[in-house]
Amino acid sequence: MALIARRLAGHLARGLVxxxxxxxxxxxxxRNVPGDPLLARYEKLVEQxxxxxxxxxATAALYGFMPSGTLxxxxxxxxxxxxxxxxxxxxxxxxxxxxxxxxxxxTWTVLPVLAGTLLSFLAGVIMGVYAAIRRSGPLGDLLAISxxxxxxxxxxxxxxxxxxxxxxxxxxxxGSGTADIMIEPGFGAAYIGSLIEYATLPxxxxxxxxxxxxxxxxxxxxxTVLGDDFILAAExxxxxxxxxxxxxxxxxxxxxFTILALSLGLLFGGAIFIxxxxxxxxxxxxxxxxxxxxxxxxxxxxxxxxxxAIVVANIAxxxxxxxxxxxxxxxxxxx
Numbered sequence: 001m002a003l004i005a006r007r008l009a010g011h012l013a014r015g016l017v018x019x020x021x022x023x024x025x026x027x028x029x030x031r032n033v034p035g036d037p038l039l040a041r042y043e044k045l046v047e048q049x050x051x052x053x054x055x056x057x058a059t060a061a062l063y064g065f066m067p068s069g070t071l072x073x074x075x076x077x078x079x080x081x082x083x084x085x086x087x088x089x090x091x092x093x094x095x096x097x098x099x100x101x102x103x104x105x106x107t108w109t110v111l112p113v114l115a116g117t118l119l120s121f122l123a124g125v126i127m128g129v130y131a132a133i134r135r136s137g138p139l140g141d142l143l144a145i146s147x148x149x150x151x152x153x154x155x156x157x158x159x160x161x162x163x164x165x166x167x168x169x170x171x172x173x174x175g176s177g178t179a180d181i182m183i184e185p186g187f188g189a190a191y192i193g194s195l196i197e198y199a200t201l202p203x204x205x206x207x208x209x210x211x212x213x214x215x216x217x218x219x220x221x222x223x224t225v226l227g228d229d230f231i232l233a234a235e236x237x238x239x240x241x242x243x244x245x246x247x248x249x250x251x252x253x254x255x256x257f258t259i260l261a262l263s264l265g266l267l268f269g270g271a272i273f274i275x276x277x278x279x280x281x282x283x284x285x286x287x288x289x290x291x292x293x294x295x296x297x298x299x300x301x302x303x304x305x306x307x308x309a310i311v312v313a314n315i316a317x318x319x320x321x322x323x324x325x326x327x328x329x330x331x332x333x334x335x
Contacts, residue, residue, distance in 0.1 A: 008319060015311040019304070025081070026303040027075055030296050035295060040294045041092065060303040077194035078300070087304070088297035092290065098301040101286060106305065108178065109271050109282030112199050113264065116206025121260055123207070124214020129249050131215060132222035151212030156273035159205045163277055166201060173200045202278050210263060217259065219250035265313025 045055035082089060087098035126142050134140035150158075167175030177195040179185070225248045272284030279285070283302060290298035 008315070011315040011318060018137040018311055019307055022307045023079075023300070023304055024075070026307075027078060027300060028071070030299050030303075031071060031074065033291075033294065040292070043292065082304075087301040090290075090295055090298045092293040092295040092298065098297050101298060102283070102301050102305055105286040107277070108280060109284065112202045112273060112280070112282070113206055115199075116203040117210055117260070117264055119203070120207040120210035121214055121256070125218050125249075125253060125256065126212045127211075128215040128218025129222055129252075131219040132226070135219070135223065139176045142296060144219065147215035147219075149209055149210040149212065151216060153209070153212075154273075155205065155209045156277065158208050159201075159274045162201050162205055162208075174198045174203065178281060199280075200242055202274055202280050205274050205278075213255065217256055218252065221255055222248055225252045257320055261313050261317035261320055262310075263313075266308040 042055050046052060078088070085099065087102075090096050090101055093101065124147075127147075131140045131143035131147070135144070161285055163175050166172045174180075174197060178198050179191060180198075183191050183194050185191055271282055272288050274280070275282045275284035276288050283305065287299065287302040287306075290296075290302060
C-alpha cells in the first residue's frame with residue numbers, strides 16, 4: 001500500500017506540472033489569437049439585431065473586463081488568480097465569473113459523455129467477446145466490419161447523420177436544445193423525460209463513436225488471451241468452454257478499463273463538435289462560443305478544465321489498473 005501511495009503522489013505531482021505547463025502554453029496562444037475581442041463582440045451584437053450605436057455603447061462597457069498590461073503582467077495576474085481558483089470574469093457575459101459558466105456547462109457535458117461512453121463500453125465488450133468467439137463465421141465478420149466502419153467515422157459525421165435522420169427526415173427526437181421550453185424545470189417526470197428525450201441523440205452519438213473502438217479492442221484482447229498457456233491447460237483438463245471463456249473475458253477486459261478512464265477525459269475535448277451540431281450547452285459549445293467571441297478568460301478556463309480532465313483520467317487509469325489487476329498488486333506488494 002505504501003508503494004501505491006507513493007505512486008499516486010508521483011502521478012499527482014506530474015499531473016500538476018503538466019496542467020501548469022499546458023495552462024502557460026494555452027495562455028500565450030490565446031493572447032496571440034488574431035482578431036480584436038471588442039470588434040468581435042460589436043459585430044456579434046449587430047448581427048443579433050442591435051442598433052450600431054447601442055452595440056458600440058455595449059461594447060465600450062467591456063473595456064473594464066479586458067486584460068490590461070504587458071503579456072507577463074497579464075500572465076502573473078492570471079496565475080495568481082488560478083491558485084485562488086479565480087479564473088476571472090467573462091467578457092462575453094460581463095460580470096459573470098468564468099468558474100460559474102464552466103460549472104454550468106460541465107454539468108451538461110459530463111452526463112451525456114458518461115452515459116454514452118458507458119453504453120458503448122458495455123455493448124462493445126459484449127459484442128467483442130462474440131466477435132472473437134465467432135471470428136471464423138459470418139457473425140464474427142459482421143461484428144468486426146460494423147466495428148471498423150463505426151470506428152472510422154469521425155464523431156461530427158455521426159452527429160450529422162443522426163441529426164439528419166432522426167431529427168429531420170424522421171423527426172423522432174429533437175435536434176437541438178436540452179429540454180422543452182414549455183415544461184417548467186424541476187424534478188417532475190415531465191421535465192426529466194424531456195431532458196432524456198433531448199439528450200438521446202448526443203448520447204447515441206457518443207455511444208456509436210466509441211462502440212467501434214471497444215468491439216475491436218475487446219476482440220483483439222480476447223484472441224490474444226486465447227493463445228495463453230493457461231487456456232491450453234484448462235482445455236487439457238477438460239473444463240467446459242463456458243468456464244474457459246469466463247476466465248478469458250475476465251483477463252481480456254483488464255486493459256480496456258484503463259482505456260475507458262482515458263476516453264472519458266479525452267471526450268471532454270471532442271464534445272465541441274457534437275455539442276455544436278446539437279446546440280447542446282455543454283463545455284464544447286461554451287469553448288466554441290468563447291473562441292468566436294475572443295473571450296480570453298473563458299477560453300483559458302475551458303482549456304484548463306479539459307486539460308485537468310485528461311490528466312485526472314490518466315491518473316485514474318493507471319491507479320485503476322493497479323487495483324483491478326492482481327498481477328500488478330502482487331508485484332507491488334512483493335519485497
